[in-house]
Amino acid sequence: xxxxxxxxxxxxxxxxxxxxxxxxxxxxxxxxxxxxxxxxxxxxxxxxxxxxxxxxxxxxxxxxxxxxxxxxxxxxxxxxxxxxxxxxxxxxxxxxxxxxxxxxxxxxxxxxxxxxxxxxxxxxxxxxxxxxxxxxxxxxxxxxxxxxxxxxxxxxxxxxxxxxxxxxxxxxxxxxxxxxxxxxxxxxxxxxxxxxxxxxxxxxxxxxxxxxxxxxxxxxxxx
Amino acid sequence: xxxxxxxxxxxxxxxxxxxxxxxxxxxxxxxxxxxxxxxxxxxxxxxxxxxxxxxxxxxxxxxxxxxxxxxxxxxxxxxxxxxxxxxxxxxxxxxxxxxxxxxxxxxxxxxxxxxxxxxxxxxxxxxxxxxxxxxxxxxxxxxxxxxxxxxxxxxxxxxxxxxxxxxxxxxxxxxxxxxxxxxxxxxxxxxxxxxxxxxxxxxxxxxxxxxxxxxxxxxxxxx
Amino acid sequence: xxxxxxxxxxxxxxxxxxxxxxxxxxxxxxxxxxxxxxxxxxxxxxxxxxxxxxxxxxxxxxxxxxxxxxxxxxxxxxxxxxxxxxxxxxxxxxxxxxxxxxxxxxxxxxxxxxxxxxxxxxxxxxxxxxxxxxxxxxxxxxxxxxxxxxxxxxxxxxxxxxxxxxxxxxxxxxxxxxxxxxxxxxxxxxxxxxxxxxxxxxxxxxxxxxxxxxxxxxxxxxx
Amino acid sequence: xxxxxxxxxxxxxxxxxxxxxxxxxxxxxxxxxxxxxxxxxxxxxxxxxxxxxxxxxxxxxxxxxxxxxxxxxxxxxxxxxxxxxxxxxxxxxxxxxxxxxxxxxxxxxxxxxxxxxxxxxxxxxxxxxxxxxxxxxxxxxxxxxxxxxxxxxxxxxxxxxxxxxxxxxxxxxxxxxxxxxxxxxxxxxxxxxxxxxxxxxxxxxxxxxxxxxxxxxxxxxxx
DNA sequence: AATGAATGAGGGTTCATTCAT
DNA sequence: CATGAATGAACCCTCATTCAT
Numbered sequence: 001x002x003x004x005x006x007x008x009x010x011x012x013x014x015x016x017x018x019x020x021x022x023x024x025x026x027x028x029x030x031x032x033x034x035x036x037x038x039x040x041x042x043x044x045x046x047x048x049x050x051x052x053x054x055x056x057x058x059x060x061x062x063x064x065x066x067x068x069x070x071x072x073x074x075x076x077x078x079x080x081x082x083x084x085x086x087x088x089x090x091x092x093x094x095x096x097x098x099x100x101x102x103x104x105x106x107x108x109x110x111x112x113x114x115x116x117x118x119x120x121x122x123x124x125x126x127x128x129x130x131x132x133x134x135x136x137x138x139x140x141x142x143x144x145x146x147x148x149x150x151x152x153x154x155x156x157x158x159x160x161x162x163x164x165x166x167x168x169x170x171x172x173x174x175x176x177x178x179x180x181x182x183x184x185x186x187x188x189x190x191x192x193x194x195x196x197x198x199x200x201x202x203x204x205x206x207x208x209x210x211x212x213x214x215x216x217x218x219x220x221x222x223x
Numbered sequence: 224x225x226x227x228x229x230x231x232x233x234x235x236x237x238x239x240x241x242x243x244x245x246x247x248x249x250x251x252x253x254x255x256x257x258x259x260x261x262x263x264x265x266x267x268x269x270x271x272x273x274x275x276x277x278x279x280x281x282x283x284x285x286x287x288x289x290x291x292x293x294x295x296x297x298x299x300x301x302x303x304x305x306x307x308x309x310x311x312x313x314x315x316x317x318x319x320x321x322x323x324x325x326x327x328x329x330x331x332x333x334x335x336x337x338x339x340x341x342x343x344x345x346x347x348x349x350x351x352x353x354x355x356x357x358x359x360x361x362x363x364x365x366x367x368x369x370x371x372x373x374x375x376x377x378x379x380x381x382x383x384x385x386x387x388x389x390x391x392x393x394x395x396x397x398x399x400x401x402x403x404x405x406x407x408x409x410x411x412x413x414x415x416x417x418x419x420x421x422x423x424x425x426x427x428x429x430x431x432x433x434x435x436x437x438x439x440x441x442x443x444x445x446x
Numbered sequence: 447x448x449x450x451x452x453x454x455x456x457x458x459x460x461x462x463x464x465x466x467x468x469x470x471x472x473x474x475x476x477x478x479x480x481x482x483x484x485x486x487x488x489x490x491x492x493x494x495x496x497x498x499x500x501x502x503x504x505x506x507x508x509x510x511x512x513x514x515x516x517x518x519x520x521x522x523x524x525x526x527x528x529x530x531x532x533x534x535x536x537x538x539x540x541x542x543x544x545x546x547x548x549x550x551x552x553x554x555x556x557x558x559x560x561x562x563x564x565x566x567x568x569x570x571x572x573x574x575x576x577x578x579x580x581x582x583x584x585x586x587x588x589x590x591x592x593x594x595x596x597x598x599x600x601x602x603x604x605x606x607x608x609x610x611x612x613x614x615x616x617x618x619x620x621x622x623x624x625x626x627x628x629x630x631x632x633x634x635x636x637x638x639x640x641x642x643x644x645x646x647x648x649x650x651x652x653x654x655x656x657x658x659x660x661x662x663x664x665x666x667x668x669x
Numbered sequence: 670x671x672x673x674x675x676x677x678x679x680x681x682x683x684x685x686x687x688x689x690x691x692x693x694x695x696x697x698x699x700x701x702x703x704x705x706x707x708x709x710x711x712x713x714x715x716x717x718x719x720x721x722x723x724x725x726x727x728x729x730x731x732x733x734x735x736x737x738x739x740x741x742x743x744x745x746x747x748x749x750x751x752x753x754x755x756x757x758x759x760x761x762x763x764x765x766x767x768x769x770x771x772x773x774x775x776x777x778x779x780x781x782x783x784x785x786x787x788x789x790x791x792x793x794x795x796x797x798x799x800x801x802x803x804x805x806x807x808x809x810x811x812x813x814x815x816x817x818x819x820x821x822x823x824x825x826x827x828x829x830x831x832x833x834x835x836x837x838x839x840x841x842x843x844x845x846x847x848x849x850x851x852x853x854x855x856x857x858x859x860x861x862x863x864x865x866x867x868x869x870x871x872x873x874x875x876x877x878x879x880x881x882x883x884x885x886x887x888x889x890x891x892x
Numbered sequence: 893a894a895t896g897a898a899t900g901a902g903g904g905t906t907c908a909t910t911c912a913t
Numbered sequence: 914c915a916t917g918a919a920t921g922a923a924c925c926c927t928c929a930t931t932c933a934t
Contacts, residue, residue: 011896030339032255036925046899048927057925113336116253154403158411161396162389169388180377188381196418234914259908269916271910280908457893476785478701482929492895494931503929559782562699600849604857611838612831619830626823634827641865680917705904715920717906726904 015053018043020107023064027106031061031114061114062122068107069129072100076136086143087194093140094190095183097167102174102182109171134160141197148198163193238276241266243330246287250329254284254337284337285345291330292352295323299359309366310417316363317413318406320390325397325405332394357383364420371421386416461499464489466552469510473552477507477560507560508568514553515575518546522582532589533640539586540636541629543613548620548628555617580606587643594644609639684722685736687712689776692733696775700730700783730783731791737776738798741769745805755812756863762809763859764852766836771843771851778840803829810866817867832862 054060
């Protein structure tokens with residue numbers, strides 16, 4: 001009677017604490033430069049004890065990335081739910097991304113910086129989630145353009161990557177505690193991007209030597 | 224005067240070939256995931272032989288980054304030499320950066336991705352060169368703003384990082400051979416940035432919780 | 447009187463199932479290459495649960511060997527009970543050994559292949575049972591010889607080991623389902639051995655450098 | 670001028686010393702129960718230093734087995750070279766096998782006992798060599814039978830395995846220093862086998878329930 | 893009677909680096 | 914200049930085993 005399955009909950013909680021902690025260490029020293037022993041030491045769990053929670057170091061990395069991506073995607077979907085104005089949707093996208101970045105900095109750095117450290121199925125799995133996120137972004141941009149001008153696929157793709165670049169690069173310099181607030185950062189990046197995006201048109205088209213259309217990139221951010 | 228130290232030249236050439244090759248491998252597998260043996264194997268030089276050219280693995284990483292940064296800075300200075308129009312200077316900055324990125328992709332990825340892998344003096348040295356580069360960028364942005372509007376330091380800083388983010392992030396997705404040409408990419412990013420930069424003003428200022436004054440605001444974006 | 451401890455019976459049954467299963471796995475992968483976890487997985491019992499049935503991995507190995515040896519010895523004694531013809535006794539010995547081999551292949555392989563994996567008292571205990579079995583065999587051979595010729599102890603010993611070699615080696619090649627029937631295999635080995643045994647005499651005696659007397663020689667084989 | 674490549678020779682010598690030593694330890698403690706550290710300790714070479722000579726523990730096991738098998742096969746071929754009498758050829762086979770067994774006991778035990786510890790290509794390679802050896806044996810037995818009686822394939826196969834069993838099993842009990850001389854052991858086993866082989870005919874044929882002929886087994890001793 | 897959680901010890905292997913030649 | 918040979922330290926991971934429940 002009363003609460004059910006407290007054991008499982010306990011396990012889940014401890015696991016999440018370990019994910020959080022590991023993300024911090026990976027973010028700090030880099031995945032390959034972090035030893036499982038480092039994590040054992042920091043967590044107070046024995047070396048072997050960790051393997052009760054993850055099958056391998058790479059699975060640990062994978063779980064960190066997957067958990068964050070799911071959070072990001074869920075959060076975004078919820079926020080976009082009943083918003084229809086294209087620019088407002090873009091604004092929400094930028095703000096949501098950066099807010100999560102600020103709140104979960106270590107995991108975000110790991111997600112952005114250590115994608116290449118994954119291999120095999122782990123990588124494939126994360127690639128798929130990143131792809132989904134990228135598609136969401138491209139959809140929004142398409143709507144903005146349809147509303148305000150032409151929607152060249154190549155231009156859209158470059159713009160999307162530019163936007164991700166602006167946002168993701170923050171992990172190299174932005175510290176929420178020392179810099180401007182996330183809200184203001186997000187707003188500035190949003191306006192910076194939107195301002196240029198709306199007027200960029202098919203910039204430099206005439207310069208391009210490759211004629212063929214590129215089609216939708218298979219790379220999410222980059223596979 | 225006699226022969227000008229042909230041995231030395233030979234040495235220099237071989238060293239540069241090794242730097243290039245190592246950059247490729249580091250870019251491909253990551254610095255920490257690459258072993259000196261990998262480099263020995265790929266170069267045909269014996270394991271011990273490599274240590275004639277570098278004192279340590281980290282020095283190898285350092286040389287790759289330093290060499291590229293010097294190239295970038297020199298190239299940029301030369302191109303900016305007698306150009307005075309602020310926007311044209313910004314345009315040159317963007318194009319120069321991306322052209323080098325495209326021409327020396329492996330080294331660029333290493334420069335961008337493996338900065339944290341440096342320690343001690345090596346890191347400090349590279350930090351200084353990066354700082355110099357950043358200052359050049361900020362100087363250009365300041366000029367653009369002075370020409371066209373207010374030049375809030377915080378806004379400038381965020382804009383500069385946004386620009387770097389857009390450009391540096393390309394290492395994760397842009398392939399010169401498969402994507403749009405570098406020229407077009409550069410032009411689009413330049414316009415995207417400039418368009419937003421010129422109209423972004425002190426976006427979101429009222430949202431900010433930080434107290435410090437930011438200079439006279441201009442018209443809100445939405446008006 | 448009442449019920450005869452049904453719990454205990456349950457326990458005994460489960461234990462025997464575990465012995466059987468473990469024998470299979472040990473036979474397949476080798477004792478040292480098998481982990482307790484493998485056994486837990488295969489049996490569906492939890493890792494810790496297994497330790498209710500055995501005190502240690504080695505005790506598990508010991509029980510497998512001991513159980514089989516007792517079976518073999520009991521079976522043999524029963525079959526030899528009222529048989530007095532020496533050759534018939536030998537025949538029974540061979541058939542019995544090989545029949546058990548065929549019926550309990552995994553355990554037999556473990557018994558033959560993993561004797562060295564035992565240590566201390568476990569090893570000593572099994573050694574004693576094996577010795578008993580060997581003595582039974584030697585006794586039979588002695589009778590055969592006494593019946594048909596001289597009974598040199600050395601010759602007997604070598605012959606006994608030869609017989610065991612022929613029989614035990616079957617674990618490396620004989621598969622009851624694919625090869626000749628056990629009956630035929632047993633009969634052929636029996637005749638092969640008996641044929642040679644009866645005529646081998648003190649073969650090669652003159653070749654031997656050992657000085658110890660070997661008893662009166664009989665006619666050379668070639669005569 | 671003078672001797673060529675002394676370095677290579679040195680390397681080869683050291684490697685062979687390591688093979689020999691490792692064979693002893695594997696024979697003594699078993700392959701899976703021996704750690705590379707044990708070998709390092711016994712050889713005086715550092716742990717990492719060993720990996721200059723073998724790529725892996727399994728390759729070490731493989732080399733031990735391969736080296737011995739090549740020795741055995743070469744030796745046997747040389748001895749059989751100009752001998753034509755079938756019985757003499759059989760005699761040479763048995764003597765050769767046991768002499769090598771006695772001279773290289775540790776390696777022989779490893780070859781016989783640790784075949785299952787090999788995997789993948791290593792195993793396949795050894796399997797092929799064992800097969801070649803087995804075929805040589807079968808060829809000899811066929812000749813003996815053709816000379817003296819019928820040559821049933823199944824009987825031959827069983828006889829061959831019986832012979833191998835007699836000989837290989839010696840690793841479990843025979844100590845050249847304490848037992849009869851190798852020559853005498855070989856002679857006795859040879860006569861024991863030949864005596865039975867020549868008179869065994871198609872023993873127990875009528876007992877067999879499986880009718881189909883077995884054809885030449887693919888297993889050497891047992892793959 | 894059974895298990896989830898945990899651990900110390902040790903496994904095979906790779907690493908950056910050195911040094912005599 | 915260049916290398917073959919060697920090493921100490923550290924890596925990730927698995928092991929048999931225990932103990933509170």
